[in-house]
Amino acid sequence: GAGVSQSPSNKVTEKGKDVELRCDPISGHTALYWYRQSLGQGLEFLIYFQGNSAPDKSGLPSDRFSAERTGGSVSTLTIQRTQQEDSAVYLCASSFRPSSGNTIYFGEGSWLTVV
Amino acid sequence: DQQVKQNSPSLSVQEGRISILNCDYTNSMFDYFLWYKKYPAEGPTFLISISSIKDKNEDGRFTVFLNKSAKHLSLHIVPSQPGDSAVYFCAASASGTYKYIFGTGTRLKVLA
Numbered sequence: 001g002a003g004v005s006q007s008p009s010n011k012v013t014e015k016g017k018d019v020e021l022r023c024d025p026i027s028g029h030t031a032l033y034w035y036r037q038s039l040g041q042g043l044e045f046l047i048y049f050q051g052n053s054a055p056d057k058s059g060l061p062s063d064r065f066s067a068e069r070t071g072g073s074v075s076t077l078t079i080q081r082t083q084q085e086d087s088a089v090y091l092c093a094s095s096f097r098p099s100s101g102n103t104i105y106f107g108e109g110s111w112l113t114v115v
Numbered sequence: 116d117q118q119v120k121q122n123s124p125s126l127s128v129q130e131g132r133i134s135i136l137n138c139d140y141t142n143s144m145f146d147y148f149l150w151y152k153k154y155p156a157e158g159p160t161f162l163i164s165i166s167s168i169k170d171k172n173e174d175g176r177f178t179v180f181l182n183k184s185a186k187h188l189s190l191h192i193v194p195s196q197p198g199d200s201a202v203y204f205c206a207a208s209a210s211g212t213y214k215y216i217f218g219t220g221t222r223l224k225v226l227a
Contacts, residue, residue, distance in 0.1 A: 004158070031213060042121075042219035043159070043204060050213065091158055103149060104215060106158035 002026070004107035006092050012113045013082055021077040021110045023092030031095045032075050033104060034067060038088040046090075049075060082114045118142045119207050121218035129226050134192040136221050138205035141186065145207040149215065150179060150190050153202045162203075163190070195225045 005024040013019050025032050034046040045059040049069040060066070064082075069075040079086055089109040095102045120139045128134045138148075146167035151159035165172040165179045165188065172179050178191045192199055202222045206215040 006158075033215075035217070043206075043217035045214055045216070048213055056214070103161050103164060105161065106151075108156075108158045111156075 004092055004094055004105055006090075006107035006110050008110055009108060010111045010113075012115060015084060015114055016081055018078065018080045019082055019112060021079075021090050021092075021112070023075045023077070023107060025073065025075070025092070025094030026105060029094035029096050029105075030072070031097065031102075031104075032069060033093040033095075034075070034077050035091045035093065035106075036088045037091060037109075038085075043091065046077070079112075082112075084114045087112055087114045117219075118145075119205060119216045119218040121203075121205060121221045123221050124219070125222040125224070127224045127226060128195045130197055131194045134190075134195045134199065134223055134225065136190040136192075136203050136205075136223065138188045138190075138218055139186060140188075140207050142207070142209065142216075143186065144209040145216075146210050147208050148179070148181065148188050149206040150177075151204045151206065151217075152199075153204065153220070159204060192223075195223075197225050197227050199223060200225045 007022045032049040035043045047067045048056040064080045067077045089111045091109045093104040093106045095104040118141050149164045150162040152162050153159040163174050163177045163179050165181050170181050181188045202220045204217050204220045206217045208215045
């Protein structure tokens with residue numbers, strides 16, 4: 001597709017359940033980011049992937065969060081044993097190159113509500 | 116430690132007037148800055164960028180100004196239109212890094 005594609009667009013889950021969020025970056029983009037925006041907050045960096053390099057997981061808020069990127073393209077963000085504070089919009093972004101000076105392009109986001 | 120700050124959570128401007136959105140940063144290593152616009156229930160969309168080698172970049176109605184000594188940048192929208200009503204985020208990164216640090220956003224409302 002032309003843009004970053006995310007699914008599901010909306011997810012309501014019960015506290016304690018696991019969820020998976022998917023991101024398909026722009027074709028040819030080697031860098032992939034996950035950000036999170038909680039209600040009333042800014043964009044919080046979660047994790048970054050670049051090619052076959054080890055991902056930068058420094059933004060993941062707890063060990064309940066994990067992400068993988070298969071084949072250098074599609075990425076899945078997994079949240080285990082969801083908590084109400086995990087409710088947020090999860091935004092995936094990609095860029096052509098990972099360095100500063102390159103614009104990152106966002107998907108529409110996956111809106112997660114934990115009840 | 117909030118490295119990128121947008122101290123005005125909201126701003127209202129009359130249609131046709133100038134909107135000025137401000138952003139301050141603390142990390143002197145930041146040398147590339149981006150502005151994004153976000154409508155409700157949509158992802159952020161890229162608006163305009165500026166490198167630290169410049170102090171101004173213009174694209175149509177949008178102009179970004181960078182004051183490196185003050186660690187301050189601003190986005191000017193002129194003339195403002197009702198369709199500009201959105202949340203605006205500034206973001207910064209440093210050479211050799213890939214991580215973009217975002218501000219908390221400013222909600223702009225352009226009144227018709």
